[in-house]
Amino acid sequence: MSRRVSRSTAVVAGTVLLFLHLPVLVLVIFSVNASRYSVEWTGFTLDWYRQLPGRTDLLRGLRASLIVGSLSTLIATVFGTLLALALARRRFPGRRTLEGLLYLPIVTPEILAGISLLLLFVLLRVPLGLGTITIAHIAFNIAFVTVVIRARLEGMDRSLEEAALLLGADELTAFRTVTIPQLWPGILAGALLAFTMSFDDYVITSLVAGTGSSTLPVVVYSMVRRNVEPTVNAISTLILLVTSLLIWLAFRLNRERPLAV
Amino acid sequence: MSLLAPGVLWLGLFFLVPLLLMLGASVMHRGVYGGVEAGLTLEHYRRFLDPLYLQVLWRTIWWAALATLICLLLGLPLAWVIARSRYKNLLLFLVVLPFWTSFLVRTFAIIFLLRDTGLVNSLLLRLGLVSEPLTLLYTPFAVLLGLVYGFLPFMVLPIFASLEKLDPALLEAAEMLGARPSAQFFRVTLPLARPGVIAGCLLVFVPALGSFITSDLLGGAKQVMIGNLVQNQFTSARNWPFGSAASFVLVGVVLAAVVLSLRLRDRDQAEGSR
Numbered sequence: 001m002s003r004r005v006s007r008s009t010a011v012v013a014g015t016v017l018l019f020l021h022l023p024v025l026v027l028v029i030f031s032v033n034a035s036r037y038s039v040e041w042t043g044f045t046l047d048w049y050r051q052l053p054g055r056t057d058l059l060r061g062l063r064a065s066l067i068v069g070s071l072s073t074l075i076a077t078v079f080g081t082l083l084a085l086a087l088a089r090r091r092f093p094g095r096r097t098l099e100g101l102l103y104l105p106i107v108t109p110e111i112l113a114g115i116s117l118l119l120l121f122v123l124l125r126v127p128l129g130l131g132t133i134t135i136a137h138i139a140f141n142i143a144f145v146t147v148v149i150r151a152r153l154e155g156m157d158r159s160l161e162e163a164a165l166l167l168g169a170d171e172l173t174a175f176r177t178v179t180i181p182q183l184w185p186g187i188l189a190g191a192l193l194a195f196t197m198s199f200d201d202y203v204i205t206s207l208v209a210g211t212g213s214s215t216l217p218v219v220v221y222s223m224v225r226r227n228v229e230p231t232v233n234a235i236s237t238l239i240l241l242v243t244s245l246l247i248w249l250a251f252r253l254n255r256e257r258p259l260a261v
Numbered sequence: 262m263s264l265l266a267p268g269v270l271w272l273g274l275f276f277l278v279p280l281l282l283m284l285g286a287s288v289m290h291r292g293v294y295g296g297v298e299a300g301l302t303l304e305h306y307r308r309f310l311d312p313l314y315l316q317v318l319w320r321t322i323w324w325a326a327l328a329t330l331i332c333l334l335l336g337l338p339l340a341w342v343i344a345r346s347r348y349k350n351l352l353l354f355l356v357v358l359p360f361w362t363s364f365l366v367r368t369f370a371i372i373f374l375l376r377d378t379g380l381v382n383s384l385l386l387r388l389g390l391v392s393e394p395l396t397l398l399y400t401p402f403a404v405l406l407g408l409v410y411g412f413l414p415f416m417v418l419p420i421f422a423s424l425e426k427l428d429p430a431l432l433e434a435a436e437m438l439g440a441r442p443s444a445q446f447f448r449v450t451l452p453l454a455r456p457g458v459i460a461g462c463l464l465v466f467v468p469a470l471g472s473f474i475t476s477d478l479l480g481g482a483k484q485v486m487i488g489n490l491v492q493n494q495f496t497s498a499r500n501w502p503f504g505s506a507a508s509f510v511l512v513g514v515v516l517a518a519v520v521l522s523l524r525l526r527d528r529d530q531a532e533g534s535r
Contacts (some may be wrong), residue, residue, distance in 0.1 A: 005345050006442065014400050016335045017352070018412060023370035026380060030373070055363035058399020083268035090264070098269070105276050109515070111488040114427045114506050115495050119286060119505075122296075126462035139275040142268050180268050193361065200363045203473050207495075217365050224478060233373070236366040243362045252352055 024240060027057025031233035048234035050131035058235060064130060068205075068215060069198040077191040079138070081183075087146070088153040105143040113140060114207035121208060128210025132260060136208045137198045140153035145190040152186030152254070185253040192250040196243050287505035297501055305506035314490070314507070321487040322514060324401070328408035329416075333458065335409070336416035340457070343417070344424035353421070360414035366479050371407050372398060375479075399481030407475040415464035423457030425448070455529055463522040465492045467515050485529070487511050527529035 031049075035042040056145065086092075087099055107112065109250060117136050118128075166175040180187075182246060202217040211216060216239070223232050287305055292298040308314070343352045359367060374380050375397040383395040395402055427450065435445045451458075473488035480486070485493075487507060494504030 005342055009338050010342055016339045016413070017355060019335070019410070020356070023374055023410065024359070024362075024367060027366070027373055029368040030380075032380040037378065039378065039383050063442040079268035079271060086264035092265075098265075103271065107467055107515070107519070108276075108280075108489065109468065109473075109492055109511065111473045112280070112283075112469055112511065113276065115491060115504065115508060116283040117275060119501070120275070120279040120493065121280050123282065133293065135275055139271060142272055146268065158454065187348050196361055200361075202365050207492075218370075219462070224365070224372065232369065234371055236363075239366055239414060244358060247358055247361045249356070 001074060013229075027233055028237045028240065031230070031237045037232060048230045049238075051231050054232055055231065056086070057214075057219050058216070060218040063215060064218040064229050065199055068134050068137055068139075069093075069195050072134050072141055072198050073128065073191050073195040076138045076141035076145050076194050077187060077224060080142050080186055080194075081149055083142065084149035084153055085148045085179075087150055093260070102146055105140055105182050106147070110140075110203040111207075114204035117204070118207050128208060129172060129213045132208045132210070133205050133215065136204050140201075140204065141194040142196055145194050148190040148193060148254070149186045150185065152183060152189075156182055189254040192246045192253070196250075200239075217249040222238050268480055274353075282336075283508055284347050284503050287509050289367060289502055291502045302472055305503045308317050308503060309506060317485055317487055317490050318510060318514075321470055321511075324405060324408065324486065325466050328405055328412065329466045331405070332363075332416040333408045333462060336413055336420055336461060337454075337458075338472075340424055344427070344507050347350075356421075358412050358417070359429050359498065364411060364474060367408055367411060368474055371403065371410060371479060375403055375406075390487050398479065399483065401480075401484055403485050404476050404486075405478040407479040408469050408472060410427045411475060412465045412473075415468070416461040419460035420457035421456055422481035429452050431484055448530045452514045456526060457524050459529075460527050463518060466518050470514055470518070471511060 016170050021181065030039060032044050032046060033041055034045040034047070035038075085101075089094060094126065114136070117132075117139070120126075121132050123126060161174055161178050164178045165171070170176070200217060201215075202221055206218050209215070218237075220232065220235060220239070223235075274313070278345050286297045288301050288303060289297040290300045290302055292306075309318075338354070343349060343356070353470050372379070376382070377394040377396070377442055379397070381397060382391075385391045386394065431449055431453075432445055440448065472486060473492060476484055476486040477487055482487075486512070491504050491507050491511070494500050494507060498504075
């Protein structure tokens, strides 16, 4: 297969790939630069990282992000897995329509999903806080998890399940001992992606957070707007490291399917 | 059915119902504190026809379209190389990674490069190419760069998916029949990659239309896009019905783009089956 790529095309492609990664690499490099105000390289330091544990706003944001992230991931993964199973294994009226509708939360601009949820919460007088943030994250994660797991189910061999049923296993046993073990990598990949989405989300979160409860991205956003402190580089680097690691794991688990929806 | 219930209920209650509520709010009166009051009206949609708001809409569409075009020009060669490469998995991972890593952090990376004391300016100053820092941040250029940088992976992946299925024998045949590389590209590769190109354009255009972070952080107060307008109406300006109407103008543009892309796809399929 590795034929027929002209040198100029390869150079263009390499440049584009560089363009995708260079800005972030620069950010990472300068997170250990000693100079506070300029981008002159004045020597290596870990000072900006050492300052992070003293920032209570960041720590509180991190804590909120972890709570919201794990809770919304857990619930969205369960709901999404069930939804994917129903779509792949059951025949019911409106299945195709439902499948199409699932892409709606994925293509709807975040700002609209967030604003409309805010409207709902205000009308129902639901107090804004970590609870409403979690509800919102579950909503946008369900669709992603379902799509990832659905893809996995598509490529799965059904004959094993059928064999189990023929050999006398009831549906629940077949599901527990045959389907789930086969599906496990897909479920895990879906969960990792859901956590990453939750951990990264700013737009929807900031709208339904109310005052007083901020997740990590909300805190970082206000730091970025106020600007210039090198601690932003340090925290950004850490966020990048964590999310890249999660994505790498998800990618390993779901090797056959590129993680695009 | 019980498998469906929790997910469908959740999405219905916390995704679909809110959107319908917003649709309702967009045709109701504005209350005293900016909230919604009973009574039907189209005044908010009419208000959107003010040149001030039409300009925001036009700017949004124009930038999203331009970003889509640039992404296509950059994404096509990259997708082509990945589809033909031995290191497909690694390259694919390198494209997927920014697709999922923090959008906020990546936007901050652009700020870090472009601001007056940023890396680009200090390099230019040092090389003596400019005598004082260029204003790069808070310009249309910065927003466009941010959009392209942010959404490029959305273009590469679908094009890659359709190029991967392309049978190299077709290109060999074209070559043996005497087609030059450019002819091979325009008459064989590109037509076969069309479904991916259409999908990629939609996947970049739609989120670019609805972008908020990019224009907020890189565009500043002067380069407002419709997402920022909506957010502003719900927060500081406190006119919820008008904000809802502006949202549905955006929905209208998104739907138009989706319908157009489906039309193009169906036409291709109809031609393919003939």
